[in-house]
Amino acid sequence: MKPYPPLKSLVAFDAAMRLNSFSLAAEALCVTPGAVGQQIHKLEAWLGVALFVRHVRQVQPTDAARDYWQRIQPALAQIADASHALRDSPRNAVWLSMPPSFAAKWFTARMARLLTRHPTLALHLNATAVQVDFQRDGIDLAIRYFDGAAADLDATRLYDDEARLYCAPAYARALDLRTPADLQRATLLVTTVQPHWARWFQQFAALPDEAVAAIPRIHFDQGLMAIDAARQGQGVVMISPLLTDAELRDGSLVEVFPLRLPLANGYYLVHPRKRALSPAAQAVKAWFIDEARAPRDPAART
Numbered sequence: 001m002k003p004y005p006p007l008k009s010l011v012a013f014d015a016a017m018r019l020n021s022f023s024l025a026a027e028a029l030c031v032t033p034g035a036v037g038q039q040i041h042k043l044e045a046w047l048g049v050a051l052f053v054r055h056v057r058q059v060q061p062t063d064a065a066r067d068y069w070q071r072i073q074p075a076l077a078q079i080a081d082a083s084h085a086l087r088d089s090p091r092n093a094v095w096l097s098m099p100p101s102f103a104a105k106w107f108t109a110r111m112a113r114l115l116t117r118h119p120t121l122a123l124h125l126n127a128t129a130v131q132v133d134f135q136r137d138g139i140d141l142a143i144r145y146f147d148g149a150a151a152d153l154d155a156t157r158l159y160d161d162e163a164r165l166y167c168a169p170a171y172a173r174a175l176d177l178r179t180p181a182d183l184q185r186a187t188l189l190v191t192t193v194q195p196h197w198a199r200w201f202q203q204f205a206a207l208p209d210e211a212v213a214a215i216p217r218i219h220f221d222q223g224l225m226a227i228d229a230a231r232q233g234q235g236v237v238m239i240s241p242l243l244t245d246a247e248l249r250d251g252s253l254v255e256v257f258p259l260r261l262p263l264a265n266g267y268y269l270v271h272p273r274k275r276a277l278s279p280a281a282q283a284v285k286a287w288f289i290d291e292a293r294a295p296r297d298p299a300a301r302t
Contacts, residue, residue, distance in 0.1 A: 005043060005046050005047070006039070006042050006043060006046055008039055009039040009040065009042045009043035009046070010043065010072065010076065011029070011039075012025060012029065012035075012036045012039035012040060012043075013039070013040060013043050013051065013065075013069070014069070014072075014073065014076055014136075015028050015029055015036070016036060016040065016052075016059070016061075017061060017065065017066075017069045018133060018136070019130075020061075021059075022036045022037055022040075022059055024130060027128075027130055028128075028130050028137075040052060047068075049062075049064050049068075050062055050064070051064065051065040051068070052065060076136075077135055077136065080135060080136050080138070081135065083138075092118075092120045092121050092122050092280050093122040093124065093278075093280065094121060094122070094123055094124065094140050094141065094278070094280045094281050094284050095124045095126065095137075095138055095139050095140045095141075096123060096124065096125050096126065096139070096140065096141050096142070096143075096284065097125075097126040097127075097128060097132045097137070097139045097141070097142040097143070098125075098126075098127060098142065098143035099127070099128075099129055099143065099145060099193075099223075100127045100128065100129060100222060100224060101193075101222065101223035101224050101227075101243055102143055102145075102242075102243070102267065103125065103127040104127070104224055105223075105224070105227075105242070105243040105244070105245070105246065106242055106243065106245075107125075107143075109245070109246070110291055113287075113291075114284070114287050117283075117287060118280070118283055118284070118287070121280060121283070121284070122280075123284075126139065129221070129222070131144070134271070134272050134275070135272075140271060140277065140278065140281040140284075141269060141270070141271050141277075141281055141284060141285060141288075142269075142270050142271070143158070143267055143268070143269060143270075143288075144267075144268050144270050145161075145193060145265055145266070145267055145268075146265055146266075146268065147264050147265050147266075148266065148268050150270065152272060152273060152274075153270040153271065153272060153273060154270065154271055154272070154273050155268045155269070155270045156268060156269045156270075156285070156288075156289060157266055157267075157268055158266070158267045158268060158269055158288060158289070158292040159242055159266055159267045159292060160262070160263075160266045161240050161242070161263045161265055161266045161267065162240070162241065162260045162261055162262050162263055163194050163196050163200060163238050163239075163240075163260070163261035163263060164238070164239065164240075164241050164244075164255055164259075164260055164261075165200075165236050165237070165238055165255065165256040165257060165259070166227075166230055166236070166237050166239060166244055166247070166248075166253040166254065166255055166256065167186075167230050167233075167235065167236040167237065167253065167254065167256055168230060168231055168232070168233040168252065168253060168254075169251065169253075169254050170233060171186075171230075171233040171235070171236075172254060172256060174233075177236075177256055177257075179205075179257075180201070180204045180205035180207075180257060180259070181205050181206070181207055183201075183205070183215060183236060184207070184211060184214075184215055186215065186235060186236045187215075187216045187217065187218060187234065187235030187236070188215055188216070188217045188218070188235060188236060188238070189217075189218055189220065189226045189229055189230055189234065189235040189236060189237040189238070190217050190218065190219045190220065190226075190238070191219075191220050191221075191222075191223050191226045191237070191238070191239060192219075192220070192221050193223055193239075193240075194223075194238050194239060194240065194263070196238065196261060196263070197212075197217075197238060198212065199261065200238065200259075200261050203261065204257070204259050204261075218234065218235060223239055223240075223243055226239060227239060227243065227244065227247065227253075230253060231247060231252045231253060236256055242267065269285060269288050269289070271285070
């Protein structure tokens, strides 16, 4: 019997090839980028072939790596499918993925109602900013923030989205924020999901480009951090209204201006078109659709 290559290294190699990044592979595997690099080195040593060309801030797969990945990928997918099918054999198990901000700000406030409606449900929640691979990650349903265009996915729109501005009440008073032009005195809190400040100023404020560019900014890769910074009086955040219900209720945030910028992206519930949902996953999907059609404030309902 021929010896197997280091199987842990194959997992790291597959993730690095799929995500085209050691850092993203590390995030998906819940390890450090250094650990991914060590596994790749181990596989290269076993194969006797270089799989990646290392640059200062980038790695690039070699032709040998691409050819090797194409040959082993079907086998890895088959192993994943068989393993997930066995793991998912309990009829009430559902694996659900969603962005961390949506999980913290929308889902947790409503999760008890889902479990009350379906008390035997075994829910496994994956909160990640990385776009999941349904086949390899064993996810049944995912909430995805995009425009809904995906030929291989069944995408059900839950919410349209729009950009709104929020800050702490004391911050608005201290800077006397009465008109959009007053934001020249503020700090803008910018998120990767809604980086639309330039478009917002073009539509709502008659300020020259150089004046807009001169406004100080703090950038966040997580909406949760930007919302918390706004609560603490660090600036004005542009964020989805779907994520600020709790802060508006407790008064820690106020909407700065009644001005809303419609966006092409929204929150969609997605799953692969070619994979049949289990009865439990179908029930969770129906619950999400019902929740999206109901009044948005979870405190207003029982």
